[in-house]
Amino acid sequence: MSSLYSHYEEENSSSNTAHLLNPEEFRRQGHMIIDFIADYYQNMEKYPVLSQVQPGYLAKLLPKSAPNIPEPIETILHDIQQYIIPGTTHWQSPNYFAYFLSSGSIAGFLGEVLSTGFNVVGFNWISSPAATELEFVTMDWLGQMLGLPQSFLFSGTGGGVIQGTTCEAILCTLVAARDQMLAKVGRENIGKLVFYGSDQTHCALLKAAKVAGLECKNFRAIKTMRSTAFQLSAESLRTTIRLDVEAGLSQLFFVPPSGQHQRLPLIQYGR
Numbered sequence: 001m002s003s004l005y006s007h008y009e010e011e012n013s014s015s016n017t018a019h020l021l022n023p024e025e026f027r028r029q030g031h032m033i034i035d036f037i038a039d040y041y042q043n044m045e046k047y048p049v050l051s052q053v054q055p056g057y058l059a060k061l062l063p064k065s066a067p068n069i070p071e072p073i074e075t076i077l078h079d080i081q082q083y084i085i086p087g088t089t090h091w092q093s094p095n096y097f098a099y100f101l102s103s104g105s106i107a108g109f110l111g112e113v114l115s116t117g118f119n120v121v122g123f124n125w126i127s128s129p130a131a132t133e134l135e136f137v138t139m140d141w142l143g144q145m146l147g148l149p150q151s152f153l154f155s156g157t158g159g160g161v162i163q164g165t166t167c168e169a170i171l172c173t174l175v176a177a178r179d180q181m182l183a184k185v186g187r188e189n190i191g192k193l194v195f196y197g198s199d200q201t202h203c204a205l206l207k208a209a210k211v212a213g214l215e216c217k218n219f220r221a222i223k224t225m226r227s228t229a230f231q232l233s234a235e236s237l238r239t240t241i242r243l244d245v246e247a248g249l250s251q252l253f254f255v256p257p258s259g260q261h262q263r264l265p266l267i268q269y270g271r
């Protein structure tokens with residue numbers, strides 16, 4: 001980084017910026033990065049799975065402001081090895097057993113390289129027909145794999161997109177459900193929309209509810225117990241919903257736990 005490598009002369013910057021879309025330079029640097037990551041996988045088991053750094057370690061190592069001049073890939077890879085890898089918790093390590101399984105794969109990483117390489121802006125069909133149509137086709141594949149009814153698919157009357165994060169996905173579905181319900185009960189009744197989950201439901205739901213303008217007190221966290229493996233009881237859910245119906249509240253949204261985390265809060269599906 002520039003303050004660490006002040007010997008790196010400004011004269012190098014013009015040749016570096018000329019490399020912005022230079023295919024040969026891309027090939028050279030791309031090979032170096034793939035080699036770097038391949039070495040990382042090869043040596044993964046040598047690293048402590050949990051990063052050993054202390055909070056705030058990185059700001060002490062980095063310059064206080066952004067570098068003025070581009071730096072060579074060699075310097076960048078050196079910095080990553082020295083400063084970033086020690087601050088990484090190695091989710092891909094075979095010794096990693098926290099939170100949930102790593103979702104990475106070589107196929108996934110290389111797919112990202114391919115799609116990033118094209119740098120497509122796919123906001124409508126004409127801006128990149130292949131991107132739009134590939135999304136249609138593959139979203140339908142995913143819908144079929146999940147066993148969704150035809151009405152959820154592009155080839156039916158539905159369709160969908162993959163959101164960037166779980167929080168975004170929850171927010172989008174919550175907003176869609178909210179607007180559908182408000183069209184029936186009237187926008188002035190937003191305070192009467194009740195939503196359900198268990199006391200194991202991820203806090204992402206309440207975060208999304210706040211953004212969507214729902215009342216957090218209207219979240220019903222159905223109690224679960226260790227003795228029943230944190231299952232959400234269909235009977236408790238039914239009783240809670242019945243009380244809300246009697247109180248004149250509108251049932252908006254239910255988040256069924258499906259057991260990805262270390263605890264296994266499974267609902268008794270089908271009941």
Ligand SMILES: Cc1ncc(COP(=O)(O)O)c(C=O)c1O
Binds near residue numbers: 166167168
């Ligand atoms: C069940 C569940 N919901 C929501 C989230 C939030 O995910 P993100 O930070 O990707 O939005 C997570 C993250 O692990 C999760 O496991």
